Amino acid sequence: MAFVALGGNAPAKAQTPTKTGRVALYLLLPGLFYLGLFFLTPLFSLILTSLKAPSPSGEIGRYEVAAEFGNYLYAVGQYLPQIIRSFGFALLATIIALAISYPIAYFIAVKARNKPLLKGLLLTLVIAPFFISMLLRTFAWKQIFSNDSWVVNTLKDIGIFGSDSYIIGTNFAVIFGLVYNFIPFMTLPIFSSLDRLDLRLVEAGGDLYANPFTTFRKITFPLSLPGVISGTLLTFIPISGDYVVASRDFLGGPDTAMIGNVVEANFLRIQDYPTASALSVLLMAAIVVLVSIYVRRSGTEDLL
Amino acid sequence: MATDFVARGQDLELVEVRKEFPGFVAVESLDLKIPAGEFFALLGPSGCGKTTTLRMIAGLETPTSGKVLIGGKDVTDQKPHERPVNTVFQNYALFPHMTVLENVAFGLRQRKVDDPLPKATAALEMVELNHLASRRPQQLSGGQQQRVALARALVNRPALLLLDEPLGALDLKLRRQMQLELKDIQSEVGLTFLHVTHDQEEAMDMADTVAVMNHGRIEQMGAPEKLYDRPKTAFVAKFLGQSNLFVGEVTDKSSETISINFRGNKITAPNSRIEKSSGKVAIGVRPEKTEFHESKPAASSTQNVLGPGKITDIRFTGVSNQYQIEIPEIGEITVFAQNVGRSPVVELGAEVWVSWKVEHSFGLADLPTGEEDIE
Structure with missing residues (x-):
């Protein structure tokens, strides 16, 4: 019935709100189905696994259904440094990415607004890294920073580095890699917010005695907040769970492991599925809590 | 407050x-x-x-x-x-x-x-x-x-x-x-x-x-x-309200007035209301200062008279009527007449003469666009 109203030549007023509501519901169904199947099912399985106990047979990698909440305590007790490091790295990398991305986004959206060619070129440059796999790009950085690389040798030659200094495996290398990989995710939402900024409001700020800095603080920045919030979320959340950059195969070392690396090790190497699952659930819960506090504190729920 | x-x-x-x-x-x-x-x-x-x-x-x-x-x-x-x-x-x-x-x-x-x-x-x-x-x-x-x-x-x-x-x-x-x-x-x-x-x-x-x-x-x-x-330029005369403009060579000058020859008709303006008094001059009048008559008004030194022409358009705008009058050899003239009940009752196509008082003419310092090159 509702589809008839949509497809036919029925006058608009014949469409009661309930019918429109029903059409919307039908349109929602595929999405709900997808979410149910591909998000809730694995989530349920993950929670189930996180509560399993080792099999009585003692065989490695064999577990059976239980309600072993001790897995969570064990996971926290064993991997607290990695948990703290994950959020610390994520926070630091997000702040650095914001500091780098905001001026880029501002320049493209505001300064290059009336220069379509420059604007298009700069936007392409921001997106360009996506043309190459993230793994390859991170691997390239590993080579650039490797121990006998040009970069490290030059730093040694000019005396900044001692003869036994290195970059790969340090906190710096990991944070650098994280910032590098996630800058486009920060830049694009801020750009789209600033792109919609009505520059006449900025002029009005100047007209009302606000100097350029105050105008930025009181008008430009608050109006770009939705972009800043989405950008920081799109950066902070994936970085917290990232396991590529900090991995020993890439830019990390023994002392840079993040939750993602621990989860990977537990799942794939130690085959301690319950601990790995418990860590994953904890990571998710922590992110939900942190993000909801953040969004509420920034007072922009309605803007998102 | x-x-x-x-x-x-x-x-x-x-x-x-x-x-x-x-x-x-x-x-x-x-x-x-x-x-x-x-x-x-x-x-x-x-x-x-x-x-x-x-x-x-x-x-x-x-x-x-x-x-x-x-x-x-x-x-x-x-x-x-x-x-x-x-x-x-x-x-x-x-x-x-x-x-x-x-x-x-x-x-x-x-x-x-x-x-x-x-x-x-x-x-x-x-x-x-x-x-x-x-x-x-x-x-x-x-x-x-x-x-x-x-x-x-x-x-x-x-x-x-x-x-x-x-x-x-x-x-x-x-x-x-x-x-x-x-x-x-x-x-x-x-x-x-x-x-x-x-x-x-x-x-x-x-x-x-x-x-x-x-x-x-x-x-x-x-x-x-x-x-x-008293608009001084053709642009002001046209942008600020409406104007009928006539361009011609100055033919007569007295201590009080100047006259131009506009396609065989004499149009006069007082010296106190002109910007330029030699060569080609544009003289204008506001539509509400013009009147039309169904018989030819007597020639007079205090009045400019053009006609006869035909009414080609009447627009009712509430307080006034706007008439377009097409006079052969002269062109279109706009006349506003207030709807106070005493305006002549005319129909489309009626034959009329247009007149206005010399004191309502104004002379411009320049010529309307398109008139500069016509010698």
């Missing part, structure tokens, strides 16, 4: 201000002086340079050359936030993330004025919107937003208030109402207002002085009545 916190305006002076953009000149060497407390309108078609002029006064554009003085002080090199000027923007430019009250208090807070909120509230009272103080601008109607923008500018007691077509987006009725309110507020607070508009009725209605701008220069400046009664 309003006068409690609004100081008197200051005078504005532009000295040979010129603005070039890549590829064109927006404003050509403009000299202008607006005395303190005056309501001044800058009138012109879009693209004439009036908004650029306003933006240079506000500091939003830098003049290529020339000086801007406010209250005798050179502000040419001052940034917008350093100038004692406030603008009511065309789209109002209210801050969407602040309440109405915070919008109005913004300028006061920037200048660290004591008690910004009570003063902002008082300004909102002046525009009768204090009951909407806690709303967001986007929840207000166009007219209300316009008043908030006005309050936000006026609350700062600017030496000069700039109005950039602020009534353009409003419907006719609201526009008339806002025009009256603006005029009231201006005379109440005694500020200097510079109003930029393309609406000639609005400019004539509200301003003490009107400057008509075209192609980056001021064509004519003066009191609205004077401008209307």
Whole structure:
């Protein structure tokens, strides 16, 4: 019935709100189905696994259904440094990415607004890294920073580095890699917010005695907040769970492991599925809590 | 109440201000002086340079050359936030993330004025919107937003208030109402207002002085009545109301009048109302100063008579009728006649003569576009 109203030549007023509501519901169904199947099912399985106990047979990698909440305590007790490091790295990398991305986004959206060619070129440059796999790009950085690389040798030659200094495996290398990989995710939402900024409001700020800095603080920045919030979320959340950059195969070392690396090790190497699952659930819960506090504190729920 | 916190305006002076953009000149060497407390309108078609002029006064554009003085002080090199000027923007430019009250208090807070909120509230009272103080601008109607923008500018007691077509987006009725309110507020607070508009009725209605701008220069400046009664250029004659213009060589000159030969007809204008008295001259008359007759009026030295011609169009506009009269060899003439019951009853196609008093003719300094080359 509702589809008839949509497809036919029925006058608009014949469409009661309930019918429109029903059409919307039908349109929602595929999405709900997808979410149910591909998000809730694995989530349920993950929670189930996180509560399993080792099999009585003692065989490695064999577990059976239980309600072993001790897995969570064990996971926290064993991997607290990695948990703290994950959020610390994520926070630091997000702040650095914001500091780098905001001026880029501002320049493209505001300064290059009336220069379509420059604007298009700069936007392409921001997106360009996506043309190459993230793994390859991170691997390239590993080579650039490797121990006998040009970069490290030059730093040694000019005396900044001692003869036994290195970059790969340090906190710096990991944070650098994280910032590098996630800058486009920060830049694009801020750009789209600033792109919609009505520059006449900025002029009005100047007209009302606000100097350029105050105008930025009181008008430009608050109006770009939705972009800043989405950008920081799109950066902070994936970085917290990232396991590529900090991995020993890439830019990390023994002392840079993040939750993602621990989860990977537990799942794939130690085959301690319950601990790995418990860590994953904890990571998710922590992110939900942190993000909801953040969004509420920034007072922009309605803007998102 | 309003006068409690609004100081008197200051005078504005532009000295040979010129603005070039890549590829064109927006404003050509403009000299202008607006005395303190005056309501001044800058009138012109879009693209004439009036908004650029306003933006240079506000500091939003830098003049290529020339000086801007406010209250005798050179502000040419001052940034917008350093100038004692406030603008009511065309789209109002209210801050969407602040309440109405915070919008109005913004300028006061920037200048660290004591008690910004009570003063902002008082300004909102002046525009009768204090009951909407806690709303967001986007929840207000166009007219209300316009008043908030006005309050936000006026609350700062600017030496000069700039109005950039602020009534353009409003419907006719609201526009008339806002025009009256603006005029009231201006005379109440005694500020200097510079109003930029393309609406000639609005400019004539509200301003003490009107400057008509075209192609980056001021064509004519003066009191609205004077401008209307004696336009000096063809552009002003056509842009400010309507005009019938006749171009011809000067044939007779006396101590009182000059006459031109317009396609075999003699058209006379008083010497006191002409700009030019030799060669080719354009003489005009306003449509409401002309009359038509169903029989040929007697020739007289105090009257210009043209005809006979045929009425080709009658437009009823309420208080008056607008007649188009096509006279062979002469062209089309527009006549307004008030609907007071005594106007001749005529029909389309009727044969009529057109006349007007010599004293209502005006002579222009230039020729209408397209007439310059015809010898």
